[in-house]
Amino acid sequence: MVMKYVLRHIPRAPVRSLLSLLLAAALTASLGQFIAIVRSNRALVAEMYDTAEVYASPANRSGVVVTNIPYGAVDLLLSADFSSGFYGESTGQCYWVTPALEDGACVMYATTDPELFGRAAGLTYAEGYDAEVFAASRDNVCFLSEAALENLGLGLGDTVNLSGAEESLRRIYANIYGDAFMEGARFTVIGSFRTGLGDYDVLMPWGTVKRIYGRFYPGAEDGDGTVQTAVQFRVRNDLLRDEHAYRDMPNELLAKSSSQSISTLTLRVFDDEVQNVIKPLEENTDLLELLLPFVGAAVVVVGAAIPGLVILQSSKEAATMRALGTARRRVMTMLVCEQMLLTLTGLALGVFVLLAAHGFEHETAAQLAGAYGYFAACALLSAAVCLAASAFVSSGSALKLLQSKE
Amino acid sequence: MAVISLKNVTYSYKGAAKPAVNSVSCEFEAGTLYAVVGPSGSGKSTLLALLAGLDLPDEGEVLFGGENIAALDLDLYRREYISMIFQAFRLFPLLTALENVCYPLELVGVKSAEAKQRARELLAGVGITEEEMRRFPANLSGGQQQRVSIARALASGAKVILADEPTGNLDVENTRTIIDILASLADEQNYCVIAVTHDAEVADMTDVVYRMKDGVLTRER
Numbered sequence: 001m002v003m004k005y006v007l008r009h010i011p012r013a014p015v016r017s018l019l020s021l022l023l024a025a026a027l028t029a030s031l032g033q034f035i036a037i038v039r040s041n042r043a044l045v046a047e048m049y050d051t052a053e054v055y056a057s058p059a060n061r062s063g064v065v066v067t068n069i070p071y072g073a074v075d076l077l078l079s080a081d082f083s084s085g086f087y088g089e090s091t092g093q094c095y096w097v098t099p100a101l102e103d104g105a106c107v108m109y110a111t112t113d114p115e116l117f118g119r120a121a122g123l124t125y126a127e128g129y130d131a132e133v134f135a136a137s138r139d140n141v142c143f144l145s146e147a148a149l150e151n152l153g154l155g156l157g158d159t160v161n162l163s164g165a166e167e168s169l170r171r172i173y174a175n176i177y178g179d180a181f182m183e184g185a186r187f188t189v190i191g192s193f194r195t196g197l198g199d200y201d202v203l204m205p206w207g208t209v210k211r212i213y214g215r216f217y218p219g220a221e222d223g224d225g226t227v228q229t230a231v232q233f234r235v236r237n238d239l240l241r242d243e244h245a246y247r248d249m250p251n252e253l254l255a256k257s258s259s260q261s262i263s264t265l266t267l268r269v270f271d272d273e274v275q276n277v278i279k280p281l282e283e284n285t286d287l288l289e290l291l292l293p294f295v296g297a298a299v300v301v302v303g304a305a306i307p308g309l310v311i312l313q314s315s316k317e318a319a320t321m322r323a324l325g326t327a328r329r330r331v332m333t334m335l336v337c338e339q340m341l342l343t344l345t346g347l348a349l350g351v352f353v354l355l356a357a358h359g360f361e362h363e364t365a366a367q368l369a370g371a372y373g374y375f376a377a378c379a380l381l382s383a384a385v386c387l388a389a390s391a392f393v394s395s396g397s398a399l400k401l402l403q404s405k406e
Numbered sequence: 407m408a409v410i411s412l413k414n415v416t417y418s419y420k421g422a423a424k425p426a427v428n429s430v431s432c433e434f435e436a437g438t439l440y441a442v443v444g445p446s447g448s449g450k451s452t453l454l455a456l457l458a459g460l461d462l463p464d465e466g467e468v469l470f471g472g473e474n475i476a477a478l479d480l481d482l483y484r485r486e487y488i489s490m491i492f493q494a495f496r497l498f499p500l501l502t503a504l505e506n507v508c509y510p511l512e513l514v515g516v517k518s519a520e521a522k523q524r525a526r527e528l529l530a531g532v533g534i535t536e537e538e539m540r541r542f543p544a545n546l547s548g549g550q551q552q553r554v555s556i557a558r559a560l561a562s563g564a565k566v567i568l569a570d571e572p573t574g575n576l577d578v579e580n581t582r583t584i585i586d587i588l589a590s591l592a593d594e595q596n597y598c599v600i601a602v603t604h605d606a607e608v609a610d611m612t613d614v615v616y617r618m619k620d621g622v623l624t625r626e627r
């Protein structure tokens with residue numbers, strides 16, 4: 001009899017039923033979308049922190065990026081452990097001396113990680129080498145561009161002779177055919193890059209460059225040599241939430257240096273993306289997350305109140321049922337079942353619409369994980385409100401109804 | 407022998423200075439159409455509510471077949487022993503006339519097909535046509551609604567009908583029809599019909615008239 005009552009009532013009061021159902025669906029979808037936005041923003045913020053490329057370069061006290069960086073400063077900053085590596089441009093340019101490249105300028109780069117910032121992209125390593133081996137190396141090894149290798153008829157594993165003029169690396173001359181016309185060192189080509197640096201630029205491990213500089217600049221390894229220009233550190237992504245760790249601590253370290261050429265340096269961090277994009281988005285997401293319980297509670301209360309109000313509107317019907325001898329429990333069951341069926345269908349419809357709007361992506365379903373708690377709360381509170389409302393309308397109102405004249 | 411009777415019944419609403427029903431005793435017998443008349447607020451409807459078991463008296467007893475209804479399951483009492491007719495008809499708006507009459511039958515477990523057959527007979531008995539049986543209450547006239555309401559009251563098989571201003575919302579012609587139906591139920595089918603009414607003409611058509619004043623019931627005719 002209960003189901004008969006419910007199945008008759010729902011289609012025969014189409015506007016009321018549809019409103020109850022659509023309202024439940026709309027509230028569910030809205031709350032779910034709110035939660036999906038919060039979760040998606042949170043994931044986006046985390047992803048942005050993970051992938052943001054934040055650079056830092058030595059600067060003077062006015063914040064102007066400087067050149068001629070003592071390489072001891074580089075090592076000091078590397079020891080501060082705020083960076084995942086660095087790229088450094090040599091102070092001087094290289095000059096290839098092959099006939100085809102006579103007077104062709106290029107730059108010698110030093111790095112702790114050739115893949116940093118995507119500077120040298122499309123890397124290929126010779127057998128037995130990888131980024132780790134490269135980073136740890138102090139041997140005479142280098143990367144050349146694919147274009148250079150092709151144009152010069154070289155392959156990975158070949159040896160080139162790089163030598164400096166006037167006992168200096170300010171000008172390096174490379175004799176790729178092996179006959180050094182000045183004293184120099186032979187370098188093994190352990191890798192190539194497709195893009196990112198100039199076609200005839202040379203990329204070396206930082207350890208190797210230090211050793212070479214040490215050779216030509218006695219004492220440079222102690223921090224006094226001025227050997228690098230345009231130094232860029234890549235700030236560790238896991239530190240980007242902690243400005244103190246990547247901005248203040250390295251600066252404190254520089255300031256404490258006993259070398260005056262280092263202690264006058266500061267570290268300028270180019271973290272505009274973090275400050276202007278990621279942090280505002282994170283703050284907005286924090287605010288949304290803070291509001292979420294209140295919005296959720298409001299939705300749950302409204303969602304639960306509606307079926308309760310509909311039941312309260314059925315007070316005359318409930319009273320008549322009671323006057324005809326329908327047991328109070330049965331009256332309550334009929335009223336609650338009708339409204340809960342609509343509410344639960346609305347909830348399911350809301351979730352369906354929400355997932356459909358997101359193309360049934362697994363990610364959205366996962367982001368909604370937190371929403372299901374609110375939906376369950378809504379269902380439970382609705383049930384409680386319906387029970388209370390049905391208990392109210394099926395109680396003493398039958399007597400009052402009998403006395404009301406219309 | 408009295409089907410239903412009141413024995414020194416007193417009932418007061420919370421906060422009221424005087425009781426709505428004050429030490430009322432009377433008996434209602436089968437085969438009789440009763441009228442309870444009196445001004446508004448005199449306690450007529452309260453008396454009817456007490457007879458219907460919608461509430462219990464503060465003092466005294468309502469006896470059905472000699473048994474205090476306070477000792478009965480009141481839902482069962484209203485379902486099987488008495489039935490009610492209201493001024494505002496109180497039909498279920500989302501059920502057709504036929505389904506409204508089926509309701510009390512289904513309530514006592516009569517199968518759907520059997521309930522429909524019985525409801526059809528009852529509705530036909532009060533002059534409702536097949537076409538009208540399929541209509542919802544909103545699409546029936548006041549007189550038709552009250553006749554459906556009477557059919558619903560008869561459906562349960564209870565032999566006591568309590569009617570609260572059954573003609574209050576009806577025109578003269580429909581009033582006469584309804585009273586004729588109630589009178590024939592009493593005369594021909596041995597029902598005990600107790601009708602609360604304002605209408606002196608209606609009261610004139612009944613077998614016994616009680617007057618209610620300030621909670622006190624006196625037999626007038």
